Amino acid sequence: MRGLAVEIISIWQKTNVPGGAPGPFLDALIEQTLSDHPRLSHPDRALLRELVTGVLRWRGRLDYAIGQVSHQPVNKLHPLVLNLLRLTTYQLLFLDRIPASAAVNESVKLAKIHRLPPALIGFVNAAARKLATALPDLPLPDPEIEPVTALAVATSHPEWLAARWLERLGPEAAWKRAQANNLHPPLSIRVNTALISPATLQVVLQTEGIATESGRFSPVGLTICSLKQSPFNLPSYQRGLWLFQDEAAQLATLLLQPQPGHGILEIGAGRGGKTTHLAQLLRGKGRILAVDHSLERMAALNRSRQRLGLTGVDLLLTDATLSLPIQPEHRFDRILIDAPCSGLGVLRRHPELRWRRQPGDLDRFARLQAALLRQAAPYMRPGGLLLYITCTTEPEENESVMAAFLRSHPDFALHPGPVSDAPEITPFIDADGYFRTLPERHDLDGFFAALLAKER
Structure with missing residues (x-):
């Protein structure tokens, strides 16, 4: 080994x-x-x-x-x-x-x-x-004498990130965040409710020797308590009854409030975690145009869609930071932008990312995110909703991107009032109206989301 x-x-x-x-x-x-x-x-x-x-x-x-x-x-x-x-x-x-x-x-x-x-x-x-x-x-280094080095060494983070969090969050919060990044995340799965209910899937998994608990937050989530075999060989997985997805990602998708019959544009579809969730929520009525620039990820999305038995998904392989090959007059009821980001909210799940990232990456990703928003915005139907999601905790990729977009697009505004009928969402909406989950506070991946409405 x-x-x-x-x-x-x-x-x-x-x-x-x-x-x-x-x-x-x-x-x-x-x-x-x-x-x-x-x-x-x-x-x-x-x-x-x-x-x-x-x-x-x-x-x-x-x-x-x-x-x-x-x-x-x-x-x-x-x-x-x-x-x-x-x-x-x-x-x-x-x-x-x-x-x-x-x-x-x-x-x-x-x-x-x-x-x-x-x-x-x-x-x-x-x-x-x-x-x-x-x-x-x-x-180990003394936090009183070498605060940055002490945090970086004790919690195994690059010094630039330790220094950043100490300055931005303060010592206590910075240590809590860094320590949370070294905890093993729960094995969360999303139930394919197009085929089975969460309660019934728990029974099925029990017969396969897998003990589960109901998700703490997501109505379609379960947590695997122990796993002593390859999950991909389980009959329930092969039948498309579930897929791995953190509860934060499950909750973020619910913000978009898709309804059967809606047309949805998804930018940054990746391997299809949110795409397939949207398809479940549409219940076979409506269409999703899933866009990504990676052929490998598009192929993975298509395999996932087929395994889950979901319909109404069209795939478009293109760079969405450039002009989209969509009819100019076409409009969508909902737009989801699952933006590429630094991934600093999912370091506990992808610990290697901390060693790939550099300070300049935050501004680099912010430019990409702004380009995606700029290209997608014209396709939003008046009265429709646009959901911007990242898996980073850093404001340059979150609040700052939203502020710049709203300044240049006065016909969009942060969605007022309750953002969803789902009560599970409410605890994660902050005073500014943004959705936010944090590993140190919620034992969830670090997600940010902003729901925008286009004026009629």
């Missing part, structure tokens, strides 16, 4: 250089590896996922520990040596069930398998043994 884990981590790092073109998501690399090794037992599969996501979740703290025992700066170490030591350190710090001797010996063994020079093998051996002796009592 450790060899596969190091391989996945190394591939992700090579293909996801900060400032460069985005490479594959970590989840995709893990799933591909598991697919390539079908005979792995469930415990081995779980350990592989734990090692890979754990190392990237805690990379900042691991590197700090390695730096305390290494005579070379961490950023000067051979990439494979560094990843072997990260793997060792993660096991020593967070996996009590793995003996320290096993963690050390496996790293040395892997160094030999990869035919590292003898000097580097000796370095891995010496550094790993020092770590086994020093951990877990290695002191």
Whole structure:
């Protein structure tokens, strides 16, 4: 497992250089590896996922520990040596069930398998043994003396983000947010209510050996309590009775209040989580035009739509920041913009994103978001609703984008009064009328949404 884990981590790092073109998501690399090794037992599969996501979740703290025992700066170490030591350190710090001797010996063994020079093998051996002796009592930076470094190291976030949150949120709130990002998110699923009710699905899953609880907020959500087999092999999944989706995403979609018969334009459809939810809500009456620029994501959306047995969805592969290939006179009752963003609200679910993002990304995404709004707005029917959604917590991509759009489009306004008949939505509407969920406050992914109405 450790060899596969190091391989996945190394591939992700090579293909996801900060400032460069985005490479594959970590989840995709893990799933591909598991697919390539079908005979792995469930415990081995779980350990592989734990090692890979754990190392990237805690990379900042691991590197700090390695730096305390290494005579070379961490950023000067051979990439494979560094990843072997990260793997060792993660096991020593967070996996009590793995003996320290096993963690050390496996790293040395892997160094030999990869035919590292003898000097580097000796370095891995010496550094790993020092770590086994020093951990877990290695002191961390003092928050009173080095507040930014202390937050960055203790919670494993890049220093620019730690500094940003300390300034914007204050110390107490910044620590709570960063700590929440390191918690494992619940396994939330959305019930395909076009085929089955949540209560009935719970019974079906129970017969498949899966215990669930009702969602805490979403009326169509369930939480899986434990999972000891591949969920994608379950008959209920293959029959299209459910899909994975955080409750925050489920709630955000409800804001749009789609009604049977509506025509809906969705920009940034991705793999179809919100597309298929909208299709459920239309109950087979109405049409959705789902737009995305990625052929791979469009293909995934189509597979998901087919598995769920949902109709009324048309796919359009195009760059929605440019002029849309839609008849100029066409108008939609609802528009959903699931905007590309920094993803800083979903770091607990995608821990690797913290190491890809840079400060300049916030303004870069804001420009993309403004372009999507600008291109979609002319297709809004008077009296219709436009929903803007991100999975980031940062105002440059949220409130600032909305303020700029509303200044340049006076025929749009933040939707007044109750935004939905669903009582589940109300607790998440702030004083400014925006929908907001936070991992540290709600144990949900960090989502932002603004519902705009176009004047008649």
